[in-house]
Amino acid sequence: MNIIDSLKWRYATTDFDSSKKLSDEQLENLKKIVRLSPSSWGFQFYKIIVVEDQDLKKKLLPAAYNQSQITDCSHLFIFCSYKEVFESDIDKLIADMHETRKNDKDYDEKGINSYGEGSKDIILKMDKAKQLEWLKKQCYIALGQLMVGCAEMRVDACPMEGFKNEEFDEILDLKDKNLLTAVILPVGFRTSKDKYQYRSKFRKPSKDLFEDI
Ligand SMILES: Cc1cc2nc3c(=O)[nH]c(=O)nc-3n(C[C@H](O)[C@H](O)[C@H](O)COP(=O)(O)O)c2cc1C
Numbered sequence: 001m002n003i004i005d006s007l008k009w010r011y012a013t014t015d016f017d018s019s020k021k022l023s024d025e026q027l028e029n030l031k032k033i034v035r036l037s038p039s040s041w042g043f044q045f046y047k048i049i050v051v052e053d054q055d056l057k058k059k060l061l062p063a064a065y066n067q068s069q070i071t072d073c074s075h076l077f078i079f080c081s082y083k084e085v086f087e088s089d090i091d092k093l094i095a096d097m098h099e100t101r102k103n104d105k106d107y108d109e110k111g112i113n114s115y116g117e118g119s120k121d122i123i124l125k126m127d128k129a130k131q132l133e134w135l136k137k138q139c140y141i142a143l144g145q146l147m148v149g150c151a152e153m154r155v156d157a158c159p160m161e162g163f164k165n166e167e168f169d170e171i172l173d174l175k176d177k178n179l180l181t182a183v184i185l186p187v188g189f190r191t192s193k194d195k196y197q198y199r200s201k202f203r204k205p206s207k208d209l210f211e212d213i
Contacts, residue, residue, distance in 0.1 A: 003152065008201060010151035012158045015194035016072035016186065026155060027075060030187065033149030034077070037142040041119050043093050045085055046139050047179055049172060051076040056171075063167035064184075069158045073186030077146065078172065079139035080179040085123050085131065090116055139182035150187055157187045 022030070027050075034048060051057055057071045064070045082089070094116035101107050126134065143159060150157040161183055168174075168181040190197055203209075 003148075006151040006154075007148070009154065010147070010157070011197050011199075011201070013156040013186075013188075013190045013194060014067075014069060014158065014196055015191045016069055016074070016156065016188040017191045018072040018188075020189035021074045022155065022187065026153060029153060030075075030077075030146060030149060030155065034142050034146040037145040039138045039141060040134065041123070043090070043119070043123075044138065044142075045082040045089065045135050046142065046182070047080045047082075048142070049078040049080060051078065059171050060163075060168060063171060064160065064163035067160065067162060069160065069186040072188070073158075074188035075186075077185040077187060078168070079143055079182045079184065080172075080174060081132070081135040081139050081182040083132065083135075083178050083180050084128065085135070086178075087120060087124060090120050090123065136182045143183050143185055146185060150185075155187055156190045157185050160184045160186065 031050070037044070039045070051060070052075050054071070057073075057076060060076070061067075061070045070076060094112060097112050097115075098109065101112065123131070147157055147159060163181070163184060165181045168184075169179075172181065174180060
């Protein structure tokens with residue numbers, strides 16, 4: 001499948017067919033795709049909640065300005081950023097990195113430890129507001145990768161920032177978990193009534209997008 005065709009096929013779906021659900025295999029593949037997202041330092045300081053439960057979706061609906069994608073999608077991916085990074089978060093990731101790489105031919109135990117120390121020196125010393133801004137950006141990288149993956153799999157999706165973050169956090173009980181909702185992605189299958197799929201794709205012309213210097 002040609003990636004350009006996939007990206008032309010995709011659009012921000014506003015009308016999902018609520019009777020159509022992802023298969024278990026499709027869901028597993030989407031999870032694999034998002035898990036493979038790159039992130040700064042490779043640390044993925046976020047968690048992803050996948051909501052399928054219709055009652056929970058209904059609770060979230062008003063907090064998303066009643067946008068019907070929330071309840072009509074098959075699965076709702078919710079990208080939750082860490083609110084703050086603690087030394088213990090990095091220690092855990094570094095321990096996992098040792099575990100993953102310990103049988104590599106060029107396993108560099110000392111190198112991994114100094115990578116951890118170097119990252120602490122930068123990440124833990126960040127101003128907290130800057131750190132949070134940086135943490136949320138990591139969620140958007142994962143969002144982008146998942147959206148492209150959806151398109152390749154011919155699964156529809158709609159990236160959404162149009163929701164009240166604090167209300168989502170409350171409903172999802174994130175307050176005491178060092179997590180906050182950054183961005184969401186309902187996924188599923190379009191209806192033929194969704195008019196947006198028929199509109200010509202509007203993007204900046206290349207000459208305006210790419211800056212000559
Ligand atoms: C970060 C982000 C947030 C968005 N939030 C919403 C939203 O809350 N509701 C919605 O219907 N569309 C939302 N969109 C969809 C955009 O309007 C859409 O992607 C854009 O108009 C380009 O159209 P296309 O994705 O169909 O090609 C969002 C898109 C992005 C990337």
